[in-house]
Amino acid sequence: MTQIDFYILSSQRIEQADIFACRLAEKAYRTGLGVLLAVDHPERAEQLNRLLWTFREDSFVPHAPQGEEPPAAVEINCGEDPGAHHGLMINLCSAVPNWFSRFERLAEIVVQQPQALQRSRTRFGLFRERGYPLKSHKINQSN
Numbered sequence: 001m002t003q004i005d006f007y008i009l010s011s012q013r014i015e016q017a018d019i020f021a022c023r024l025a026e027k028a029y030r031t032g033l034g035v036l037l038a039v040d041h042p043e044r045a046e047q048l049n050r051l052l053w054t055f056r057e058d059s060f061v062p063h064a065p066q067g068e069e070p071p072a073a074v075e076i077n078c079g080e081d082p083g084a085h086h087g088l089m090i091n092l093c094s095a096v097p098n099w100f101s102r103f104e105r106l107a108e109i110v111v112q113q114p115q116a117l118q119r120s121r122t123r124f125g126l127f128r129e130r131g132y133p134l135k136s137h138k139i140n141q142s143n
Helices: 014-030 042-054 114-129
Strands: 003-009 035-038 063-065 074-077 088-091 105-110 134-139
Touching: 003 014, 003 114, 014 035, 014 042, 014 074, 014 088, 014 105, 042 063, 042 074, 105 114, 114 134
Parallel strands: 003 105, 003 134, 035 074, 035 088, 063 074, 088 105
Antiparallel strands: none
């Protein structure tokens, strides 16, 4: 069953969610876990692509859009079926993709904005009702 982790950031800025997603993807990559970053639209995918090169001066995270050959350790998904992925999905979508349960782990990143907080509370409740193992992590970041 998919382990679901909610990372609750102290920041109100959505940009901080993207930076945290890059940090989380890097950490998972270093442990050998395949990562799929799920986003809603191609513009956000391109933003993440650029950010994965620049979020930290000394980091390297091999990444590519999903579907490129050869597959990268970290792939960016823009709504398509995840294929063979099953490690970690970092969900940056406005909704939870229907195929999230194919993954060992799902990461939900929450910023301190009313709409984001409400959406995460709703998701947390739905996951809990369905019996998924849940964890919450409070992450302090500067705004």
